[in-house]
Amino acid sequence: MKVGFIGLGSMGSAMASNLVAAGHAVTVWNRSEAAAEPLLALGAKLARTPDRAVLGDAVCSMLANDQAVRAVFLDSGLLDAMDPGTVHVNHATISVALARELADAHAARGIDYVSAPVFGRPDAAAAAKLNIVAAGKPAAIDKVRPLLEAMGAKVWPMGEDPVRASVVKIAGNFMLASAIETMAEASTLTRAYGVDAGDFLEVMTSTLFAAPAYQGYGKLIAEQRFSPAGFAMPLGLKDVGLALSAGEGRRVPLPFAGVLRDGLLDALAHGGEDLDxxxxxxxxxxxxxLDGGEDA
Amino acid sequence: MKVGFIGLGSMGSAMASNLVAAGHAVTVWNRSEAAAEPLLALGAKLARTPDRAVLGDAVCSMLANDQAVRAVFLDSGLLDAMDPGTVHVNHATISVALARELADAHAARGIDYVSAPVFGRPDAAAAAKLNIVAAGKPAAIDKVRPLLEAMGAKVWPMGEDPVRASVVKIAGNFMLASAIETMAEASTLTRAYGVDAGDFLEVMTSTLFAAPAYQGYGKLIAEQRFSPAGFAMPLGLKDVGLALSAGEGRRVPLPFAGVLRDGLLDALAHGGEDLDxxxxxxxxxxxxxLDGGEDA
Amino acid sequence: MKVGFIGLGSMGSAMASNLVAAGHAVTVWNRSEAAAEPLLALGAKLARTPDRAVLGDAVCSMLANDQAVRAVFLDSGLLDAMDPGTVHVNHATISVALARELADAHAARGIDYVSAPVFGRPDAAAAAKLNIVAAGKPAAIDKVRPLLEAMGAKVWPMGEDPVRASVVKIAGNFMLASAIETMAEASTLTRAYGVDAGDFLEVMTSTLFAAPAYQGYGKLIAEQRFSPAGFAMPLGLKDVGLALSAGEGRRVPLPFAGVLRDGLLDALAHGGEDLDxxxxxxxxxxxxxLDGGEDA
Amino acid sequence: MKVGFIGLGSMGSAMASNLVAAGHAVTVWNRSEAAAEPLLALGAKLARTPDRAVLGDAVCSMLANDQAVRAVFLDSGLLDAMDPGTVHVNHATISVALARELADAHAARGIDYVSAPVFGRPDAAAAAKLNIVAAGKPAAIDKVRPLLEAMGAKVWPMGEDPVRASVVKIAGNFMLASAIETMAEASTLTRAYGVDAGDFLEVMTSTLFAAPAYQGYGKLIAEQRFSPAGFAMPLGLKDVGLALSAGEGRRVPLPFAGVLRDGLLDALAHGGEDLDxxxxxxxxxxxxxLDGGEDA
Structure with a gap:
């Protein structure tokens, strides 16, 4: 397929590489062009402006947050420039409010739109092992399925309304944050009685909690290895904020999310800006x- | 080995059966004798009084809570009647306060004492797949290791102080409760946006949260199948209370546990006494x- | 003085009336002109457009929220049209982010700006009993002091930075919400043991908590008289949101505010839109x- | 009247002094006799054992906590030694569980029992300005009313069941703790934006929150004067624990109390043992x- 790719951060670059590797004709755009170079070396073409990246069968976008998505697709008039035949596949983690606005904006212009946020870190993206949650019209999803399958291990359909995929992604990230806080509190409790976080978390993450989320973060907590950040505090605060906003939009109290918010602010108030x-x-x-609580 | 077994609830019965099956000479006692019958049929002997069950190489006990453990071992004078050569292996989930008191009481009488709470439901106990957390003197643990291995898939040593095994069990149960609340909040959020709890939890428990704790409870939540209770609300409240008390004992704030406590009380105030x-x-x-919130 | 007044809701109308009564020459503007009629009857003049209301010594504004303030003063270009000699006195309760933006926008144009949010309900406004928190350059505050004193019982200076008055107002409203939740929880506890909310709250609000905030809201709670709303739930949620945002801006965890947010959402999810x-x-x-908990 | 007084801490001594001053014949007992000396100087008689203090028309007791009340009245057999004609007036702040147990124990022995916890610090006790919450049979309350009026500014009747007075006292202390936390969070928020706690709290406690609870604690917070403690952290934790236990007994979630508990534990984990x-x-x-957060 002829496909554009907008947004070449660590996630987007890895995803776009897999599209190239799968034989698709990929045209990439990134705000700073330097990030595009490795992809050009793999055979991608460079778009000097975003509108040059939305001319094919589909355009995938992986931008950092609401602001970036809004700037590139809404404020710039890019949507107005798009050919309705080009499916927009949006991989970004965005608020339900923007998800609704984007869904409506695409619909108003007759542009097929698939909301397709992903679960997975850059290493999973590089290995094409992402889990992709996809919502949009079935025909549009079917059309871009070869792209999604080139980037992910599995595609999880979530229905027609694009907002549904966004809320699944937001709720999933909230679950990750809760798992971290759960291990933080539980291992602080055992430490207070002389049991190392590592000894305790090894039992739990080898048995009832033998899952990637717990094993990955459990290891970081056991080893107090919070730097370099795989996912930095400010991003965590942003994501918990997305859950709180989504809850507010439909009157859903989320007491755990409130606790997470306060914990993340506490970390940021203690120099945690660059920590995982x-x-x-x-x-x-x-x-x-307890010691280990001096910073962040 | 010649071993006593005190406390034949659904867990204790299954555990004692595995001791019999492993060829040990087992003498059982239970407050109501009827519970002992299946074990007698398997070849266990009946002790008419607890003191007749503490005469061998070891006695295992699996009593329901602090009150039962206190009544049988401390208030009755049973400890005073014990032969120091008999190792007491206590499998109950008890408070850190009672764990400390029991450790001291055994030490004062020169009785070897192993705190060995277990992770696993009755079906895991029947299949000898329990995860057993064991703390006590190494020699005592070594002596009863054949018993532990007959009952469990794995023994996790936690050091000498028996309290350490108790706090690991308490912290582990707190993690289970937090996992439930996490899925409860996250799936309520997705439901509010039209995504079924089942569809959402299938994604999560097949990927980042592909672990027994999430898959088991996730299924119950997705199917709203809360009755019959595998682990009833009042037991949940008791266990969260053990975490809060343990935290209070060493000045460890546990904000998630506070949220759990309030949620469990809310459930109990709405007829949840018999629900999971x-x-x-x-x-x-x-x-x-949202609907589904009428009871409990 | 020659003064404009923008925003004639129940608060603004009462405040503007007091300016007229104090002998000032008042020109009023409101989005819907009907609200201006009672003031015209008192002797105020009507401005057909906002720019006609900012021509005197000062203009006071009492708009409903961030959106309204932004629409009238920033998006419309009104600030650009203002004479630097006209002091802008902003009485609205707004976010610290908008407070900062407004302060900077006025400074950039050389317009004197006083942030002057008020504590008090419409009856206090009518009686000129408001407590006015004022921040801005001392000379600007001095200039408009006769206006503030015509509207309020007392002016509380809070320094030069206009944001400071906003945060005081936000923190004060958070205190009100916390007082309500405190009485809600405490009286639910006594009710569960057979003590009426009224009997309990009478003791407390006659003694240790003998203050307007507790006496006013305590009476509403004791009598379960939540309608008509003096201050409706959605406004409460907005104000708690202002506190949470202000906290987030400077990394200040606010656990009580998180609890309040969830309680307000719960109320709104149960038909509380129009309740106090x-x-x-x-x-x-x-x-x-407990009964009494069926709605809201 | 002929009256005994048991428990001569700072509160009890002041209260007993007022009974003497009102002309009652007072016999006092305290675990350590030294505390009785000032009262003997005023004209009270000394009881060498508690049973010598329960022989008159009434006995008032003001003991520190559940443990002390249980030790003196239940475990010692004192109740069995009492003459049913002697009314027991219990001023202690105790758990609802012990309140229930005491009410039943007195009833079983036909002893008139008035639960009469007090609001007020030692200075209020000395000035006979306590607010006394009284529950018990009307005839019993009437009989001891002269005593209550000699010690307090006002007696607040709360019905027949003695537990009701206890829950009112517990809920009242919870309100105090919530007021402190409210001011702590609100003034931290204003401080983060440059407004001193003192400047902010002066506005609030002079206006909407012009009540003793806010003015007293607000002053301590503004001046960061936490030592010597008027009411020390461990007592605060005990009292919040009484609220949580009372809530648990009747399935009443208390989210603010959970936050308070964690805050108090945090303070105690940072050397706050002796602070207010x-x-x-x-x-x-x-x-x-923020600075000021180094200790406690």
Whole structure:
């Protein structure tokens, strides 16, 4: 397929590479062109402006947040420039409010739109092991399925309304944050009684909690290895904020999310700007007066 | 080995059966003798009084809570009657306060004591697949290891102080409760946007959260199947209370546990006495005004 | 003085009336002109467009929220049309982010700006008993002091930075919400033991809590009189949101505010749209399974 | 009247002094006799054992907590020794569980029992300005009314069941703790924007919150004067625990109490053992990374 790719951060670059590797004709655009170079070396073409990247069968976008998505697709008039025959596949994690606005804006212009946020870190993206949650018209999803399958291990259909995929992604990230806080509190409790976080978390993540989310973050917490950040605190705060906003939009109280918000703010108030969000464990330790709670 | 077994509830019966099956000479006692009959049929002997069950190489006990453990071992004078050569292996989930008191009481009488709470439901106990967390003197643990291995898939040593095994068990159960609440809140959020709990939880429990704790409780939540209870609300409240008390003992704030406590009380205030603790999902739904939140 | 007044809701109308009564020459503007009629009857002049209301010594504005303030003063270009000699006195309760933006926008144009949010309901406004928190350059505050004193019982200076007055107002409203939730929880607890909310709250609000905030809202809670709303739930949610946003801006965790947010959402999910925010008491009662908790 | 007084801490001594001053014949007992000396100097008689203090028309007791009340009245057999004609007036703040047990124990022995906890610090006790909440049979309350009026500014009847007075006292203390936390969070928020806690709290406690609870604790928070403690952290934790237990007994979720518990534990984990419970403000400051949050 002839496909554009907008947004070449660590996730987008890896995803676009897999499209090239799968034989698709990929035209890439990124705000700073330097990020495009590795892809050009693989055979992608460069679009000097976003509107040159939306001319094919589909355009995938992987932008950082609401602001970037809004700037590139809405404020710039890019949507107005798009050919309705080009399916827009939006991989970004965005608010339900923007998801609704984008869905309506595409519909108003007759542009097929697939909301397709992904679960997975850059390494999973590079290995084409992402889990992709997709919502949009079945025909549009079917059309871009070869692209999704080139980037992900599995595609999880979530119905027609694009907002549904966004809320699944938001709720999933909330679950990750809750898992981190759960391990932070539980291991602070065992530490207070002399049991190392590592010894405790090994039992749990080898048995009842033998899942990637717990094993990955459990290891970081056990080893107090919060830097370099795989997913930095400010991004965690943004994502918990997306859950709180989504809840507010439909009157859904989320008490765990409130606790997470306060913990992340506490971390950021103590120099946690560059730490991984699993450094919520430092906040739990500080609250309890344990060492390891000095920073973040 | 010659071993006693005290406490023949659904867990204790299954565990004692595996001791018999492994060829040990087992003498059982239970407050109501009827519960002993299936074991007698398997070849166990009946002790008419607890003191007749503590005469061998070891005695295992699996009693329901602090009150039962205190009544049988401390208030009755049973400890005073024990031969120091008999190792006491206590499998019950008890408070850190009682764990400390028991450790001291055994030490004062020179009785070897192993705190060995277990992770697993009755079906895991029947299949000898329990995960057993064991703390006590290494020599005592070594002596009873054949018993532990007959009952469990794995033994996780936690050091000498028996309290350490108790806090690991308490922290582990807190993690289970937090996982339930996390799924309750997250799936209420997706439901509010039209995504079924089942569709959402299938994604999560097949990928990042592909672990027994999430898959088991996720299924109950997706199917709103809270009765019959695998683990009833009042037991959940008791266990969260053990975490809060343990935290209080060492000045460890546990904000998630506070949220759990309030959710469990809310469920109990709405007829949840006989429901599984995964019915925390009904509380989350009721808070958001969604159906499914009428009871519990 | 020659003064404009923008925004004639129940608060603004009462405040503008007091300016007229104090002998000032008042020109009023409101989005819908009907609201201006009672003031015209008192002797105020009508401005057909906002720019006709900013021509005197000062212009006071009392708009409903961020959106209205932004629409009237920023998006419309009104600020660009203002004479630097006209002091803008902004009485609205707005976010710290907009407060910052407004302060900067006025400074950039050399317009004197006083942030002067008020504490008090419409009856206090009518009686000129408002407490006015004022921040801005001392000379600007001095210039408009006769206006503030015509509208309020007392002016509380808060320094030069206009944002400071906004945060005081936001923090004050958070205190009100917390007082309501405190009485809601405490009186639900006594009710569960057979003590009427009224009997309990009478003791407290006659003694340790003998203050307007507690006496006013305590009476509403005791009498379950939540309609008509003095301050409706959605406004409460907006104000708690202002506190949470202000906290987020400077990394200040606010656990009570998180609880308030969830309680207000719960009320709104149960038909509380038109109820007074003291109907948080219905949420507390519902959580505990007590009657009085059926709606909101 | 001929009256005994048991428990001569700072509160009890002041209360007993007022009974002597009112002309009653007072016989006092305290675990350590030294505390009785000032009262003997005023004209009270000394009881060498508690049973010598329960021989008159009434006996008032003001003991520190559940443990002390249980030890003196239940475990010692004192109740069995009492003459049913002697009314027991219990001023202690105790759990609802013990309140129930005491009410039943007195009823079983035909002893008139009045639960009469008090609001007020030692200075209020000395000035006979206590607010006394009284529950018990009307005839019993009438009989001891002269005593209550000699010690308090006002007696608040709460019905027949003695437990009702206990829950009112517990709920009242919870309101105090919530007021402290409210001011702690609100003033941390204003401080983060440059407004001193003192400047902010002066506005609030002079207006909407012009009540003793806010003015007293507000002053301590504004001046960061947490030592010497008027009411120390561990007592605060005990009292919040009484509210949580009372809530648990009747399935009443208390989310604010959960937040308070965690804040008090955080303070105690940071050396707050001897600080006033208004040092919750240090916890709020520390969470936000502000100075003043180093200890407690």
């Amino acid at each position: 969000w699993s450094a919520l464990a430092l906040v739990a330790a500080r609250r309890a007066g | 603790w995964s019915a925390l999902a009904l509380v989350a739904a009721r808070r958001a005004g | 925010w003291s109907a948080l008491a219905l949420v507390a009662a519902r959580r505990a399974g | 419970w208004s040092a919750l403000a240090l916890v709020a400051a520390r969470r936000a990374g």
